[in-house]
Amino acid sequence: MWNRDRWNEMFYTLSKNKLRTALSGFTVAMGIFIFVLLFGFGNGLKNSFEEFFLDDSTNTVWLYPGQTEKPFRGFKAKRRIIFKNDDLVDIQQNFPFFIDYITPRISRGALVKYGKESNNYTTRAVAPGHQYAEKTIVIKGRYINEADVENKTKYATIGRLVEKDLFGTKSSIGKHIDVGGVSFKVVGVFKDEGGDNEERLIYIPYTTRQRLEKSNDRVDQIIVAFRPELGHAGALALEKKLNNFMRKKHVVAPNDRRGIYVRNVAADLKQTQQFASVLQLIVTFVGLGTLLAGIIGISNIMVFVVKERTKELGIRKAIGATPKSVVGMILHESVFITTIAGYAGLLAGVGTLALIGDSLEEFFIINPYISTDTAVGATLILIVFGAVAGYIPARRAAKIKPIIALRDE
Amino acid sequence: MIEIKKLHKSYAMGQNKLHVLKGINFDVDEGEMVAIMGSSGSGKSTLLNILGMLDVADSGTYTLDTKPIKNLDETKAAIYRNRFLGFVFQSFNLISYKTALENVMLPLYYQKVGRKERQERALKFLEQVGLGPWASHHPNELSGGQKQRVAIARALVSEPKVLLADEPTGALDSKTSYELMDVLQRINDQGITLLIVTHEEDIAKMCKRIVHLRDGVIVEDKKVNQIRANQHVE
Numbered sequence: 001m002w003n004r005d006r007w008n009e010m011f012y013t014l015s016k017n018k019l020r021t022a023l024s025g026f027t028v029a030m031g032i033f034i035f036v037l038l039f040g041f042g043n044g045l046k047n048s049f050e051e052f053f054l055d056d057s058t059n060t061v062w063l064y065p066g067q068t069e070k071p072f073r074g075f076k077a078k079r080r081i082i083f084k085n086d087d088l089v090d091i092q093q094n095f096p097f098f099i100d101y102i103t104p105r106i107s108r109g110a111l112v113k114y115g116k117e118s119n120n121y122t123t124r125a126v127a128p129g130h131q132y133a134e135k136t137i138v139i140k141g142r143y144i145n146e147a148d149v150e151n152k153t154k155y156a157t158i159g160r161l162v163e164k165d166l167f168g169t170k171s172s173i174g175k176h177i178d179v180g181g182v183s184f185k186v187v188g189v190f191k192d193e194g195g196d197n198e199e200r201l202i203y204i205p206y207t208t209r210q211r212l213e214k215s216n217d218r219v220d221q222i223i224v225a226f227r228p229e230l231g232h233a234g235a236l237a238l239e240k241k242l243n244n245f246m247r248k249k250h251v252v253a254p255n256d257r258r259g260i261y262v263r264n265v266a267a268d269l270k271q272t273q274q275f276a277s278v279l280q281l282i283v284t285f286v287g288l289g290t291l292l293a294g295i296i297g298i299s300n301i302m303v304f305v306v307k308e309r310t311k312e313l314g315i316r317k318a319i320g321a322t323p324k325s326v327v328g329m330i331l332h333e334s335v336f337i338t339t340i341a342g343y344a345g346l347l348a349g350v351g352t353l354a355l356i357g358d359s360l361e362e363f364f365i366i367n368p369y370i371s372t373d374t375a376v377g378a379t380l381i382l383i384v385f386g387a388v389a390g391y392i393p394a395r396r397a398a399k400i401k402p403i404i405a406l407r408d409e
Numbered sequence: 410m411i412e413i414k415k416l417h418k419s420y421a422m423g424q425n426k427l428h429v430l431k432g433i434n435f436d437v438d439e440g441e442m443v444a445i446m447g448s449s450g451s452g453k454s455t456l457l458n459i460l461g462m463l464d465v466a467d468s469g470t471y472t473l474d475t476k477p478i479k480n481l482d483e484t485k486a487a488i489y490r491n492r493f494l495g496f497v498f499q500s501f502n503l504i505s506y507k508t509a510l511e512n513v514m515l516p517l518y519y520q521k522v523g524r525k526e527r528q529e530r531a532l533k534f535l536e537q538v539g540l541g542p543w544a545s546h547h548p549n550e551l552s553g554g555q556k557q558r559v560a561i562a563r564a565l566v567s568e569p570k571v572l573l574a575d576e577p578t579g580a581l582d583s584k585t586s587y588e589l590m591d592v593l594q595r596i597n598d599q600g601i602t603l604l605i606v607t608h609e610e611d612i613a614k615m616c617k618r619i620v621h622l623r624d625g626v627i628v629e630d631k632k633v634n635q636i637r638a639n640q641h642v643e
Contacts, residue, residue, distance in 0.1 A: 005524060016506035315502045318463070319563065320491025320519040322484045399483070402463050 010332055020308070021337060024301045028338045028382060029345035031294025035378050036349025036370050038290050042283030044360070044368030049279055058269045059100065059230075060133050061239050063222040063246060064261040072253040081250050081259050085210075085217040088127075091224060094245060098226050098238050101129030104219035106209050110180035112202065114166040121162055123179060123202045125209030133223045134192065136203075141173045141188030148205040155208075157188035159199040179204070182212060226266075235266035287378075294382055299389035302334060306393035314402045323398035327391065334390035335383060342379040350375065410570060410602050411437040411460065416469035418455055429455045430466070431625040437571075442594070442603040442635070444613035447622035453606050454575065456622065460604065461494055461573045462486040474570050491519050495564025499576035501556040503548040509559045510535060510544040516567040534562040538592055554585035558592060565596065572596065574605045578612055590615045590638035611636075 014021045065081040088102055106125040111118060124130070131143045143157050156179065163172045163186075172186045184204060192198035210216055226238050243262045244254070252259035306313075313326050321329075353368050360368070418430040429452045437443055447453040458464035459471065462481060471478045473493060481489070490496075503512045513531035522530070535544055538558040548556055557577060564572055574593070578586035590612060597603050597617075605616060613619050614636050621629035 005518065005521075008524070009518065013506070311502070312504055315504055316515070316519075317487060318461075318490065318496050318498075318502070319516040320487055320567065322487040322519075324484060325519065401458075 006329075006332065010329070010336065013329075014333060014337070020305055024298070024305060024334070025337050025341035025344075027297045027301050028294070028341040028386065029348070031290070031297055031382060032342050032345030032375075032379055033349045033352075035287060035290040035294060036346060036375055037352060039283065039287045039374060039378075040349070040353040040356075040368035040370045041360075041365055042279075042286055043370065044365035046276070046279055046283060047366040047368075048364040049276060058265050059225050059228045059235070060265045061224045061226065061235070061242055062263040062265070063224065063242065064263070065220075065250075066258045066261055068252055068256050068259040070253045070256045070259075072256065073251055075251055079259075081252060083219045083222055085219065087222060087246070087249070088219070090249065091222070091242070091245070095224075095238070095242070098230060098234075100225040100227050101127075101132065102225070103127035103129040103133060103223050104206050105130065105221045105223060106206055106219055108180075108209065110202075112162070112166065112180075113178040114172075114175065117166045119162075119165050121159075121200055121202050123156075123204055123209070125204050125206040127206055129225065130203070130223065133225055134194075134198075136190045136192055138188050138190045140171070141186070143188055143190070144203055144205050149207050152207040152211045153205060154182065154184045155187045155205065156184040157190055157203045158186055159201045160189055160191045161196060161199040162202060163189050165200075232266060232270065235264060239264040239267070287374075291378055291381060295385040295389070298338065298382065298386040302386065302390040303393050305334075306330060306390070306397050310397055310400065313397045314400065317398070318402040323395075326398040327394045330390050330394035330397075331387055335387050338383045338386035342382055346375055346379050410439045410441070410474055411435070411604075412470075412472040413460075414470045416456075416459065416471065417467045418452075418459065418464070419467060429625050430459075433469070433625075433627060435620070435627065435630075437602060437604065439570075439602055440597070440600050441618060442597040442616045443605070443618045443620060444616035445604060445606045445620050445622060446608060446613050448608065450624075451622040452625045453622045457573055457575055457604065457606050460571075461496060462490055487519075491516060491567060493570045495567065495569040495572040497557065497560050497564050497572065497574040497577045499579035501548070501553075501560050501580070503556055503559055503563075505548050508545050508547055509540060509551065509562075512548070512559055513563045513566050516563060520567060531562070531566055534566045535559070537565070538562045552585075553581050554588055557581065557589055561589075561592060561596070565601070569601070571602045571604060574603065576606055576608075578607065578609065583611075586612065587638045587641040594635070594638055 063083070065083045068075070068077055068079045068081065071077045083104070088104060092099060092102055103126050108123050108125070109120060110123050112121050126144060127149055128143060128145050130136070131138070136143065138157065139160065141157070144155065147153070148155050156177065158172060158177070166172065166177065167175070172189060174186065176183045176185050179202065190203075206219065210218065224242060226235055230238060239262055243260065246252075246260050247254055247256075250260065313321075316326060317323075350370065353370065356368060358366060413433055413435040416430050416433040416435075417428075419426045419428040421427075433456060445453045445456065455464065459466050462478065465481065473489075478489070504515070507515070510528070510531055513535055514527045517527040517530060532541065532544060535541055538561055540555060540558055540562065543551060543555060548559070551559065577593070578589055581589060593603060593605070594615065603616070605612070607613055614633060615638050616633070617635050618632050619629070620627055
């Protein structure tokens with residue numbers, strides 16, 4: 001293999017047959033290029049899917065108060081249900097063994113100012129547990145804590161993009177921002193995998209929000225996180241119990257669809273995961289299909305190349321080439337071409353993916369990428385199959401009696 | 410040099426068996442120049458293929474330079490061909506993308522001779538057939554006669570014991586044919602054994618011995634007074 005003469009002979013043959021060399025090289029490069037591109041797009045599609053659905057905790061049940069649609073036990077229809085702080089306490093006391101944490105959420109829009117910069121953001125008044133429910137990642141400072149809730153502090157944990165909007169490159173920690181006319185001290189900055197909107201939020205203690213709104217004790221929504229050990233069935237049972245408990249407490253008919261609304265992320269998750277696995281299947285299928293097309297392309301080229309060279313191989317045999325050297329020569333050439341061209345296609349594909357980046361976000365392709373393992377693996381597969389595809393006709397050509405190959409005019 | 414005894418060869422043609430060679434006994438001494446004649450289907454090409462180890466006989470013995478040629482696998486045959494035999498074909502069979510010199514060098518490549526020596530030896534034989542100045546030309550820049558002379562140089566470069574030529578003048582006009590025979594005769598003068606398959610009387614008469622084949626048997630085997638080709642070449 002490392003015989004210099006052999007390499008010279010190969011380079012000479014390749015350079016003297018530029019069209020053939022270019023043709024086989026192009027097929028391989030194209031195959032790998034398309035594979036990398038499609039596989040990358042598939043991954044991009046998966047990325048946006050995960051961004052949509054999988055950035056929140058999956059062990060939560062969300063309770064929303066609504067307006068009753070049916071009269072029940074002396075109450076008229078169209079009664080507005082309101083959750084209060086005692087609901088939080090009651091749930092915690094009645095389901096102590098099932099609950100991991102519980103947090104309310106009160107969302108309000110507010111004009112937020114710092115120095116000359118100002119912008120409209122959504123504030124979420126929450127308890128510390130909310131950090132886990134939303135999978136918020138604190139990158140600087142800290143999240144709202146129990147002491148903040150206890151003391152109704154005017155502290156805020158702001159999104160990465162809020163800091164960027166208002167503070168530019170400066171740090172916001174310890175600075176005071178004006179949230180709807182009230183001064184809050186920034187104690188932390190967070191990021192979130194859920195996309196830009198999730199990073200333009202401001203978290204404050206829910207008790208502080210209640211104090212600002214005439215010291216009421218209302219909460220908008222309640223997020224109950226159950227222990228993951230409950231599993232899917234346990235989660236469904238808990239959801240049902242919670243629903244019944246809240247309906248009983250707030251006197252809402254069991255079949256009233258508007259009074260209280262319950263969303264179980266665990267139940268949604270099952271569907272979501274099924275869809276994700278279908279998506280994964282499609283990506284894999286596309287990848288395998290492209291790879292198969294590439295293999296077929298190379299096989300065709302190799303059959304054609306060997307066919308075209310039958311006579312030359314016959315001549316070589318007649319003047320003393322052993323069958324082994326004939327097969328070796330063709331394999332050497334084909335592996336060399338597929339390796340070089342495969343690598344070129346790989347680089348081109350990865351380069352194109354990097355170039356595309358997030359520019360196709362509106363088509364739900366976010367950060368298309370291909371892992372090095374997959375890309376190199378695919379290239380190796382093509383090289384191996386290129387060699388196999390070359391080997392079969394090469395062996396046949398090597399077996400043909402030289403006299404027959406030579407008569408092949 | 411060549412010793413053949415009771416050589417039989419038949420081909421399966423569907424249900425039927427085509428008996429091509431029916432017991433050939435045939436000896437060639439060193440330095441002979443033999444013309445093998447016969448109409449098509451007489452088995453002359455089959456005989457040449459077996460002599461050239463491109464094909465295998467059904468039965469009979471074949472001895473080349475005191476070595477019995479039997480139980481050859483492809484690899485062994487390739488090595489024997491490379492060491493002992495040189496081939497010249499009717500259709501030249503040069504590799505089109507290689508120059509004249511590179512074509513002549515190729516058998517030495519398979520003998521694993523170093524590049525420099527390959528070049529020197531190939532050039533020597535190319536000059537011997539009078540094509541030194543054409544060394545860097547590609548086959549498509551050469552005339553038929555020149556191509557055949559390149560092929561002869563290629564057959565000679567590995568210094569074979571026997572040169573086998575299958576209708577070497579078949580694709581050439583008579584003037585070029587005679588020039589080529591002149592080259593072959595001079596090679597024979599150096600002591601190399603030559604076997605030439607032809608159906609042209611005048612070419613056969615330029616050999617030293619004519620063997621007639623008909624229906625797979627030798628019907629005539631006679632020595633002739635060689636006519637020198639250069640008498641025809643002005």
